[in-house]
Amino acid sequence: MVFFCPVCNEEYLIISNLCETCRKVKHYMSCYSRDRVIEILDNVLSRTEDKQDNKINEEIKNEIQNKEYTLRSSKKSGKSNQIKRGENEN
Numbered sequence: 367m368v369f370f371c372p373v374c375n376e377e378y379l380i381i382s383n384l385c386e387t388c389r390k391v392k393h394y395m396s397c398y399s400r401d402r403v404i405e406i407l408d409n410v411l412s413r414t415e416d417k418q419d420n421k422i423n424e425e426i427k428n429e430i431q432n433k434e435y436t437l438r439s440s441k442k443s444g445k446s447n448q449i450k451r452g453e454n455e456n
């Protein structure tokens with residue numbers, strides 16, 4: 367008997383209960399919460415393809431800015447000296 371992934375219904379399952387792609391979606395839900403993943407999918411996929419890229423950028427802009435702020439903060443705490451020294455040597 368052949369088992370298909372219960373989410374996508376496209377992949378054969380041998381030993382796991384989800385295919386690799388759907389497991390990745392599940393992983394995103396555990397990282398960002400189920401509601402956030404659905405919110406992003408709703409907001410992005412309900413647009414035409416040419417507008418989806420803009421929406422993707424808009425959706426993740428705050429998260430990217432937070433990461434950049436974190437990186438800048440960690441540079442100020444002493445790591446920047448090592449980076450600048452390396453840049454000057456090149």
Ligand SMILES: [Zn+2]
Binds near residue numbers: 372385386
């Ligand atoms: Zn699947």
